[in-house]
Amino acid sequence: MTPEELLEQLKQKFGGAVTEGEVKGAEVRLTVKPEASWEACRFLRDAGFEYLNCLSGADWMTHLEVVYDLSSLQHPSKVHLRVPVDRTDPVIRTVTNIWQGANWHERECYDLFGVRFDGHPDHRRILLPEDWVGFPLRKDYTDERLVPYTDYGTEEKPPKPEAAPGAPKAASPPKAPAPPGPTGS
Amino acid sequence: MERTGETMEEMYVNMGPQHPSTHGVLRLLLKLDGEYIKDCIPFIGYLHRCHEKIGENRNYTQVIP
Numbered sequence: 240m241t242p243e244e245l246l247e248q249l250k251q252k253f254g255g256a257v258t259e260g261e262v263k264g265a266e267v268r269l270t271v272k273p274e275a276s277w278e279a280c281r282f283l284r285d286a287g288f289e290y291l292n293c294l295s296g297a298d299w300m301t302h303l304e305v306v307y308d309l310s311s312l313q314h315p316s317k318v319h320l321r322v323p324v325d326r327t328d329p330v331i332r333t334v335t336n337i338w339q340g341a342n343w344h345e346r347e348c349y350d351l352f353g354v355r356f357d358g359h360p361d362h363r364r365i366l367l368p369e370d371w372v373g374f375p376l377r378k379d380y381t382d383e384r385l386v387p388y389t390d391y392g393t394e395e396k397p398p399k400p401e402a403a404p405g406a407p408k409a410a411s412p413p414k415a416p417a418p419p420g421p422t423g424s
Numbered sequence: 425m426e427r428t429g430e431t432m433e434e435m436y437v438n439m440g441p442q443h444p445s446t447h448g449v450l451r452l453l454l455k456l457d458g459e460y461i462k463d464c465i466p467f468i469g470y471l472h473r474c475h476e477k478i479g480e481n482r483n484y485t486q487v488i489p
Contacts, residue, residue, distance in 0.1 A: 366469030375477055388481040 242267045242316045245286065253279060266317040276322040277332040280307065283320070284337050287313040294334070294344035296352035297321075298378050303329050303352055329354040351376040432457055441470050 242262045249269065250257050256275035261268050271279045292308040307320040324331055333356040334341045345356045346365040353374035356362060363369065373380055439445075439452040449470040455463035479487035 366472050375474075378480075385477075 240286070240314055240316075245316070245318075248286075249279065249282070252282060265315055266319055268319045268321075270321045270323065273322050273324055273331050276305075276320075277334065277337075279320065280334050280337050283309055283318055287311045288318055289338070291334070291338040291340050291344075292317075294341050294348060296348045296354055296376065298352065298376065299323075300378060302326050303354060303377075305331055305348065305354060307334075324354055330357055331355075332357050333359040335359060350374075353377065434462070 242265060246260050246262055246267050246269065249267075250260060253271065253275050256272045256279070257269055258272060259268075259270040288309040288311045290310050290312060292310055293306075294308075295306045297304040297306055303324045303326050305322045305324055307318070307322070309318040309320065311317070322331060329352070331354060333345060335345065335356075336358070342359075342361065343365060345359055346361065346363065348354050349356060349359075349362065350364040350366050351374060364371065367375075373382075375382075435456045437454045437456050439454060441449050441451045451467040451470070453465040453467065454461050455465075475487070475489070
């Protein structure tokens with residue numbers, strides 16, 4: 240099954256739920272609405288994409304997104320599936336019953352983005368302590384310990400301190416060694 | 425050899441984040457029955473370096489790993 244055929248099958252089966260889809264090389268990239276995301280994942284797993292490379296999140300300012308990277312051991316193609324999720328109440332159905340490896344990936348996505356996975360068997364934080372407040376990888380996450388990066392190239396450099404009187408002068412470049420004088424006196 | 429005359433005593437032992445036997449910084453909560461491990465719950469995240477969050481405010485050349 241070529242990537243183009245797979246995209247056609249997905250569009251026929253899910254119709255309006257596939258909002259964007261294109262084929263780039265050997266990869267099918269598509270965007271699916273969250274209501275049909277579990278069905279689309281099930282269909283893709285049955286079509287031969289039994290390996291979930293990664294399940295990650297993304298924060299576009301208007302909405303969050305759950306990104307699935309699938310690959311197949313049977314066909315030489317990959318699928319990049321994006322599911323936009325509402326930002327105020329991000330819920331999506333879990334895919335742990337499709338791919339077992341999604342367990343910890345979904346826990347990490349919940350921990351860092353706050354996306355809740357409906358039906359997850361072990362829904363808790365994975366990297367941060369359980370009592371942490373907030374979701375760090377969101378763009379509106381603030382913490383006083385996060386120091387913004389400053390680019391000293393555009394600002395004025397701080398002035399050099401004046402040398403106090405009596406302090407040794409700044410070392411001048413070493414003089415070139417004097418050429419050897421005539422031997423003998 | 426059968427184990428007779430013993431009582432089962434479940435104990436939770438914490439194998440803390442730094443331990444000579446664990447590979448790196450990993451915390452394991454072990455449910456022990458004597459010397460036998462009945463259950464093991466791992467806690468990770470001690471080695472997370474926040475590369476993605478720091479990279480939000482950096483150029484490409486400053487975050488290539």
